[in-house]
Amino acid sequence: MRKDGDSGARADAGKHLPTGGLAVTAGDAIAPPPRPRPAPWWAPASDTERRVRGRGERAPLGFVPLAAVAVVFLILPLVALLVRAPWGSLPGDLTAPGVLTALRLSLVCSLGALCLSLVFGVPLAWLLARVPFPGRNVVRALVLLPMVLPPVVGGVALLLAFGRNGIAGQWLDSLFGVTLPFSTLGAMLAETFVAMPFLVITVEAGIRAMDRRYEDAAATLGAGRWLIFRRVTLPLIAPALAAGSALSWARALGEFGATITFAGNMPGRTQTMPLAVYLALQNNAGAAITLSLVMLAISLAVLVGLRGQWFPRR
């Protein structure tokens, strides 16, 4: 199957070409022309600039101050966190036994949630992207529901499903003697519940966007389905896999509502970092800030690690 884009001019490249210019086809290795450097917002647009930049690039009146408010609003709390951090007592706070326990538990639970999301979410994403089974859209909507569901509601729902008297939980209890609520495994499951949809939606988009003809090429070379998936599909969707993993891991790491509802708040077993922060804020604000700083650092690391994915380089 030919790529449909072959014959069409690339939209973004065409925009900068004078009319009557050659159509740039996808096959040509022509770099898009460099974007004109945007002038400062206060500079009046010249006629040439208006022509080059085209419609829609000059902000409607009032957008710039409104956007500035948004930026300040988003950044100020983070600045406050840094300004008010008890830098002097930081080393002591960080190494306090409770902190380390919560940090370790958080990492175990969030990484466990990520693993569960990968093991079950990637096949689900593949099926949603590739197999046109009846009710696919309904399944997708239901699977993505936890993304928009208030986490506390998720926790309650988990309790009703996997709690000691839940519809699945009572069987788990009587058949295998497994009790999920108020256990580390329970905390991990609560985090998986809210985190997996992020992985599924990102990986599904990645699988849909990839050029399937690479898989065809692999098949003509003698590769079976599993080999194709492992050696061709997975590497090709690696960026989406990385982005989805980071998103769902970050979501799992910060999970609060579902965890505290389903797994409780037991130090060493289910008290993850967000729970510890909330608790510490009641009696030791300094420790809460310290813990928050740790999580801020982790979030920043994820953001920096994925900057290529989320902020495409021009």
Added chain:
Amino acid sequence: MSLEARVALRKGTLDLDVGLTVEASGVVVLLGPNAAGKTTLLRALAGLVPLERGRVVLDGEVLEDTAAGVRVPTERRPIGVVFQDYLLFPHMTSLENVAFGLRARGTPRATARARAHEMLDRVGLAEAAGARPRALSGGQAQRVALARALATDPRLLLLDEPLAAMDAGARAELRRGLTRHLAAFPGTCLVITHDPIEAMTLGDKLVVLEAGRVVQAGTPEELSSHPRSRYVADLLGLNLYRGRVDQGAVRLTGGQRLIAADPLPQGEVFAVVPPRAVALHRTLPDGSPRNVWRGEVQDLDVVGNHVRAHVAGELPVIAEVTPGAVASLRLDDGGPVYVAVKAMEIEVYEA
């Protein structure tokens, strides 16, 4: 080596129904306009698109037969494919790309790598073994794709527009290289193209596909002398001759001599005579034309605002003349004419 295929399927607006028989090894070129179903036919042969009706038999082995319910999956067909934009796996080096098929078929890693090295060496790319596809030029990528497809020793090799991604300057060179590699391939080879020059130079046999049907099949000579459809006529409307450079002229396979302007290349060549460079006269022309021979106007074809005259004779040729010339020379009456072509107008290049 033989391929016997009948492929019938519908895809979108395409209604493909094609019979294809290749008796011996050699290069068969599948020529046709866009959306004629060339790529779909190739994908069907490779097993990437299921047939609705038909069968594919390669060297007596039934690969697909809808009547008998047989369908060998793509990965178990002895078919190598060079895709249109090569589709080299971007996350693997050239060597890993070439070794992929061998590894997929269970060859131990060391053996596969050694064989991949050998294949890359054969296409002259030993030094690019460690390079990722992104770092390769178009011509290099094409050769890696060829090496990858050949590494598993397929009995049928399919190439989809192998030269389409190349710029015009590099094409002639790459075409010669490709011709050489295909000549060394022992099995059957099917090449898709929409470029008539490519079709004439690569193929021993041409199959012209139009709107999902074979409209003509035969040798390039057969096709260019007797086009049987508007498409073929337009496409092969130029006069292409094959021959050998001999004493400052081109001796054609039929024995005639064409005198072309210096410098001439050596050995086997193609000579192209554009129809508009062919002049027709009722009397022996005087003056400079170096190539003059007798012929007989057999047919006139109006194409746009000019007329194509099919002239039979010592050297069959298509001439493009003005309606005025047709009237003043009374070409529509047929009869003998003198055909004149200036040496300057004949383009000669290596085969």
